[in-house]
Amino acid sequence: MTGWYRLVAPLLARIDAETAHRMAINALRAGLVPADRGGDDPILATTAWGRPFPNPIGLAAGFDKNAEVPDAMLRSGFGFVEIGTVTPRPQIGNDRPRLFRLAEDHGVVNRMGFPGEGLEAVVRRLKARPRVGLVGVNVGANKDSADRAADYAACVAAAAPWADYLVCNVSSPNTPGLRDLQGRGDLLRLLTGARAARGQHDDVPLLVKIAPDLSEGDVEDVAGAAVEAGIDGMIVGNTTVSRPASLRSPRRTESGGLSGAPLLDLSTAVLKRAARAVQGRLKLVGCGGVATGADAYAKIRAGATLVQLYTALVFEGPGLVRTIKAELAALLKQDGFSSLSQAVGADL
Numbered sequence: 001m002t003g004w005y006r007l008v009a010p011l012l013a014r015i016d017a018e019t020a021h022r023m024a025i026n027a028l029r030a031g032l033v034p035a036d037r038g039g040d041d042p043i044l045a046t047t048a049w050g051r052p053f054p055n056p057i058g059l060a061a062g063f064d065k066n067a068e069v070p071d072a073m074l075r076s077g078f079g080f081v082e083i084g085t086v087t088p089r090p091q092i093g094n095d096r097p098r099l100f101r102l103a104e105d106h107g108v109v110n111r112m113g114f115p116g117e118g119l120e121a122v123v124r125r126l127k128a129r130p131r132v133g134l135v136g137v138n139v140g141a142n143k144d145s146a147d148r149a150a151d152y153a154a155c156v157a158a159a160a161p162w163a164d165y166l167v168c169n170v171s172s173p174n175t176p177g178l179r180d181l182q183g184r185g186d187l188l189r190l191l192t193g194a195r196a197a198r199g200q201h202d203d204v205p206l207l208v209k210i211a212p213d214l215s216e217g218d219v220e221d222v223a224g225a226a227v228e229a230g231i232d233g234m235i236v237g238n239t240t241v242s243r244p245a246s247l248r249s250p251r252r253t254e255s256g257g258l259s260g261a262p263l264l265d266l267s268t269a270v271l272k273r274a275a276r277a278v279q280g281r282l283k284l285v286g287c288g289g290v291a292t293g294a295d296a297y298a299k300i301r302a303g304a305t306l307v308q309l310y311t312a313l314v315f316e317g318p319g320l321v322r323t324i325k326a327e328l329a330a331l332l333k334q335d336g337f338s339s340l341s342q343a344v345g346a347d348l
């Protein structure tokens with residue numbers, strides 16, 4: 001935890017988690033969060049889908065659902081930022097409270113249910129921003145949608161001109177039935193439709209984000225569908241509906257998706273399974289429980305080209321990104337790698 005966040009953290013911890021999150025977004029909008037002016041170690045530079053990433057550490061979806069602060073988050077040192085999940089129409093999401101800190105476990109449970117301003121407002125913001133730095137757009141379906149696949153296609157079509165990559169999120173546990181879209185047949189149809197919806201922007205990489213709760217066979221099915229649909233990447237993964245026995249916080253019984261430290265090992269194991277299944281045919285993004293350079297390094301060695309995090313920021317503040325990058329660069333050098341890409345899949 002860096003200096004100024006050490007002062008702010010105890011105050012934020014006493015405020016309702018969603019209110020604290022809104023305060024963080026407002027502070028970022030007001031330019032109150034310091035930028036990372038250090039520049040990245042060249043060993044962290046990498047390329048995915050023909051795009052150069054200054055470092056592999058990205059902000060996961062859910063922090064900036066409405067594209068209010070992607071540039072402020074890029075300035076804080078992330079190599080890329082994913083906004084969303086964006087749904088076609090605005091929706092309010094589930095009743096509050098719906099976001100809980102599990103402080104003893106360095107975890108969070110959320111059952112937000114895709115609250116958001118909707119596609120039009122988000123696209124308006126994306127159009128207005130400078131195209132500097134890599135911003136991905138994560139899309140989903142409205143809760144009351146009659147045709148979920150059409151929702152994904154509509155979001156992809158509208159966002160593609162303004163996105164550096166697109167993600168179909170079929171793994172949120174907080175929209176009833178959404179995760180059923182991970183079945184092979186449904187997923188193939190959904191991804192084929194989303195791919196076509198990019199229209200003339202068919203060079204924008206398309207990814208799918210999966211749940212860490214898939215069985216081994218399900219991971220193979222999803223990977224098969226993703227490869228068959230001809231998409232470009234997979235994010236492994238979203239929050240888990242499981243509750244490890246090690247959890248100590250009284251909030252562990254809240255329903256919703258668990259993220260943060262208790263998710264690390266599960267999500268890295270599923271990532272490894274996905275890497276074995278896709279055999280290099282898609283690029284993988286490792287997400288779940290990353291809080292240190294060693295955690296990020298484990299994801300890369302398990303097959304991730306890029307890494308994302310969200311929950312660790314809640315406990316450590318934005319200075320964490322700089323620390324993770326420094327630790328990761330040191331680990332790569334210590335093991336004799338001269339570039340990040342050499343370490344991808346080293347444990348497979």
Ligand SMILES: Cc1cc2nc3c(=O)[nH]c(=O)nc-3n(C[C@H](O)[C@H](O)[C@H](O)COP(=O)(O)O)c2cc1C
Nearest residue numbers: 060061062085110237238259260288289309310311
């Ligand atoms: C409060 C909260 C909201 C989230 N909202 C979304 C979302 O809208 N779309 C999505 O794909 N993932 C969402 N996620 C999941 C994260 O992107 C990420 O996959 C998950 O939290 C695991 O990473 P972490 O342990 O680093 O947080 C959310 C996570 C949290 C904690």
